[in-house]
Amino acid sequence: MQEIINGLAVGGIYGLLAVAFSIVYGVLGMVNFAFGEIFMFGAFGALVAGQTNIAIAGASVDAPALPTWLAITIGVLAGSAIGWLIERIAYRPLRSAPILSMLITAIAVSMLLRAVAVFVFGAAQVPVPRPELGDAVEFLGARVQRMDLIVFGVAVLVTAAFWSAIRFTPIGRAIRATAEDKDAARLMGIGVDRIISTTFVLGSAMAAIAGILYSQRYGFAAATMGFLPGLKALVAAVLGGIGSIPGAFLGGLVLGVSExxxxxxxxxxxxxxxxxxxxxxxxxxxxxxxxxxxxxxVQKV
Structure with a gap:
């Protein structure tokens, strides 16, 4: 039971990131490898906003520490903004190019973002202060850390809210229509370019939330922290059925518990x-x- 509970917590993080991969794949049919780095920038965005002193590009920078909720919001917004820029600058000009060109570009963007993070934040791990949450909770003979409860609960709630938005809101219907047939969506008056950008922003927000949860659970942030979780999240998306939001999240849970x-x-x-x-x-x-x-x-979004 102890291992299962631990696996559900880390699996929830994999699941959030897997949903980001799945939603973009459902719309564009491509794998955005840069989500691993957006995962990392989300963690650093929240860390920088919530600290009074942090080293940036080798220099010590003093800033007022913002409340936790505001620091987390800034981290999510930072990840979303990076996702929008990536789509607008790197992917949109290649939309009519062979899919292999977009794949290679995604790998290049991932490496570029990682290099930028190493320059700005350094290559070493940066400690992330963890909130005092009290003693662990006893459950079926296992000791459940309160942070794990928060991580799993947030992962489930965010995924459920995201899935509901995709299924039941006008923007969600437009995303599903674009995923089904872009030309038909244009004929129905849907702004396909705007919808694709929105999809990247939403996926990047999911990745940033996953990165923030990861940094809080493990107590550090690092420029290379997104590589392995990103790779495992892609595995989880395929495992659950890429293109399916519930499947991607379930794949993350299965992977986390198996590990x-x-x-x-x-x-x-x-x-x-x-x-x-x-x-x-x-x-x-x-x-x-x-x-x-x-x-x-392939199941559409």
Whole structure:
């Protein structure tokens, strides 16, 4: 039970990031590798806004510490703004190019953002102050950290709100129409370019929230912190059925729980945690090639 609870917390983070991958893939049919770096910038955005002193580009910068809720909001807005800029500058000019060109561009943008973060914040881990939340809670013989409860609860609520917005709001219907057929959406008066930009902003906000939760749970932020979670979130999106929002989140939970169980019960499991993540993916895709909640054809958003 202890490992399952720990896995649900980290799986919720993977799930949020997997939803970001899934929504953009559903609309554009491409994998935005830069979500790992947006994940990282969201964490740093909240950290910078909430601290009185932090090193930026090697210089110590003093600033008033903002309230936690405002610092988190700034982190999410920073991630969303970066996502909008990436789509507008890097991806939009290549929209009619072969998908491989967009894929290579996504990798290049990811590396560029990581290099910028190393220059601005340094290559070392930066400690993230964690709030005092009190003692752990006993549940079915396991000690549940209050931070894990917050992480999992926020992940579930944000994903549910995002899914409801996609299913039941006018902008959500426009996103689904664009994902189904861009030309038909244009004929119906939908501004496809605006909808694609909106999709990137929403996905980037999800990635930034995931990054903030990750930095709070593990107590650090680093320029390279988004690489492995981003890779695992992509695995989770495929695992759950890429293009499906509930499937992507479920894939994150399955991946997180599998990692924690393997790390505890497989000999030297902790050393091979990342290998186990891909082994789970291969095993499930052997049994169900379209993913847990995927369809035979790629499911749209």
């Amino acid at each position: 924690e169980l393997a790390a505890s019960y497989v000999p030297q499991g902790s050393a091979y945690r990342d290998v186990i993540a891909f082994a789970v993916l291969v095993l499930i895709l052997w049994l169900r090639p379209q993913g847990i909640l995927g369809r035979r054809e």
